[in-house]
Amino acid sequence: MAYYGRRATPGDQSSSNYSPPPSYSALPPRTTRHYCSGFNATGGCTIERHSPGLCSTHQEQGVWLHPAVSRITAAERKAHAEARLCCGLTKMYALCRNRTAGTFLFCWRHGQQRVPATVGAAPGPEPPQRAIIRERAREFQRIRDESRAQDQRARDRWAQEEQERREQARERAEREQEERRQRQQQREAEDEERRQQHQERERSERAEQERAWQEQHRRSYQRQWRDRTRRDRERAQGAGEEQRHREQQERAQENERARGGAAGRAGEEPADVRTRGTLLQNHLTASAKFDNTLFSPNNRNTFSRIPWPIFPRPDGTIRMRTFKTAREIDVILKNTVRRFHPDRFSANRFVVSSIQDPWERSAALEAAKVVSQTVNACRENV
Incomplete structure (x- = not known):
C-alpha cells in the first residue's frame, strides 16, 4: 500500500512502499475576460464574470440599458426632477413618483440606479454595455447641470432684481424722509409765523386796551376837573345851596319814575316792569338756543355769544318774582347753574375750546365761575 503526500520517517526511507505524490497540471488559461458593466465610485467595476452582464452590486444600473430610457425626453425628465420626484425607473420602466428632498435625486428604492460622476474607463477591455450606461448617464448629468445652471441664473437674476428693488426702496425711503423733513420744517415755519402773529x-390788543384805559382815565379826570371847577364857580357865586336843592329834586323825580310813577294810569303795567320782563324773556330764549347749539372749528364760539345773566339795571338785579312763580324761578336758576358750572361749561359741546382767542377763552372761564357762584347764592336766598 502506497502513501501519497506523507513525509516518510527515517525508518521508512529504506522501505520500498514509499513513492512521491503525482504532479497536477494547471487549468487551461481563459481566452476572454468578462468584467461587470456597472460603475462604482472609482470608475468601472473590475469584477470578472464568466459571461457578460452586471454583478449583483450593480444590477440596478442595468435599467440604463433598456430602450425605454431613450424614449424619456430631456424636458420630461427635467420637469419630473424639478417637481422633486425620484429620477429612477420602476419595473415598468416609467419614472418613479416617489417624493425626494431635492431635485435630480433618487429615492431609497432606486438609489442604486444612480451612476457616480466618475465614469472613466476601467483597466482592461471594456464591455459594450458600459459605454451605453456611460453615455446615458452623461446625458442625465447634462440635463441636471443645465437645470441647475438655469436655476442659478434665475437665482442670480432674482438677486440682482432684489438688489435693484432694495436700492429703489432705499431711494424712495430717502425721498420720503426728505419730503417729511421739508414738510416738518414748513409746518414749524408756519407755526412760528402764527405764533408771532398771535403775539403781535x-x-x-394790550396796547389798545392801555390806550382805552388811558383815554377813559383822562376823560374821567377831565370830567372830575370840570365838575370841581363848576362847583367852585357856583360856590364862589353863592349858588351852591340852590344847586343842591335842585339836585335833590331831580333825584326825587328819578326815584318816582323808577317806582312806576304815581301818575301812571290805573291797571297799566309800568314801562320799567315791561322792559325787565322783555329782558328776562329774551335771556331765556337765548339760553335755550345756546343749550341746543353744537360748537366746532367751523362754528366757533365767542364771549358775546354766551347768554350771560346780566341786565342793564341800576341796581344790577331783576326781581323775578314779579314775572315767574317760585317753581319756575327754581327751574331757571337750576338750569343756569348747570349751564355755567365750571366742569360742565369747559367740557360740554366745545363751548370753551371752540373760542379761538386765548384771552377771551380764559375770560369766559372766569366769568362762568363767577356766574355759577352767584346763582348758587341766589338759589339759597330764594
Whole structure:
C-alpha cells in the first residue's frame, strides 16, 4: 500500500512502499475576460464574470440599458426632477413618483440606479454595455447641470432684481424722509409765523386796551376837573345851596319814575316792569338756543355769544318774582347753574375750546365761575 503526500520517517526511507505524490497540471488559461458593466465610485467595476452582464452590486444600473430610457425626453425628465420626484425607473420602466428632498435625486428604492460622476474607463477591455450606461448617464448629468445652471441664473437674476428693488426702496425711503423733513420744517415755519402773529395781535390788543384805559382815565379826570371847577364857580357865586336843592329834586323825580310813577294810569303795567320782563324773556330764549347749539372749528364760539345773566339795571338785579312763580324761578336758576358750572361749561359741546382767542377763552372761564357762584347764592336766598 502506497502513501501519497506523507513525509516518510527515517525508518521508512529504506522501505520500498514509499513513492512521491503525482504532479497536477494547471487549468487551461481563459481566452476572454468578462468584467461587470456597472460603475462604482472609482470608475468601472473590475469584477470578472464568466459571461457578460452586471454583478449583483450593480444590477440596478442595468435599467440604463433598456430602450425605454431613450424614449424619456430631456424636458420630461427635467420637469419630473424639478417637481422633486425620484429620477429612477420602476419595473415598468416609467419614472418613479416617489417624493425626494431635492431635485435630480433618487429615492431609497432606486438609489442604486444612480451612476457616480466618475465614469472613466476601467483597466482592461471594456464591455459594450458600459459605454451605453456611460453615455446615458452623461446625458442625465447634462440635463441636471443645465437645470441647475438655469436655476442659478434665475437665482442670480432674482438677486440682482432684489438688489435693484432694495436700492429703489432705499431711494424712495430717502425721498420720503426728505419730503417729511421739508414738510416738518414748513409746518414749524408756519407755526412760528402764527405764533408771532398771535403775539403781535396780543401786543396790539394790550396796547389798545392801555390806550382805552388811558383815554377813559383822562376823560374821567377831565370830567372830575370840570365838575370841581363848576362847583367852585357856583360856590364862589353863592349858588351852591340852590344847586343842591335842585339836585335833590331831580333825584326825587328819578326815584318816582323808577317806582312806576304815581301818575301812571290805573291797571297799566309800568314801562320799567315791561322792559325787565322783555329782558328776562329774551335771556331765556337765548339760553335755550345756546343749550341746543353744537360748537366746532367751523362754528366757533365767542364771549358775546354766551347768554350771560346780566341786565342793564341800576341796581344790577331783576326781581323775578314779579314775572315767574317760585317753581319756575327754581327751574331757571337750576338750569343756569348747570349751564355755567365750571366742569360742565369747559367740557360740554366745545363751548370753551371752540373760542379761538386765548384771552377771551380764559375770560369766559372766569366769568362762568363767577356766574355759577352767584346763582348758587341766589338759589339759597330764594
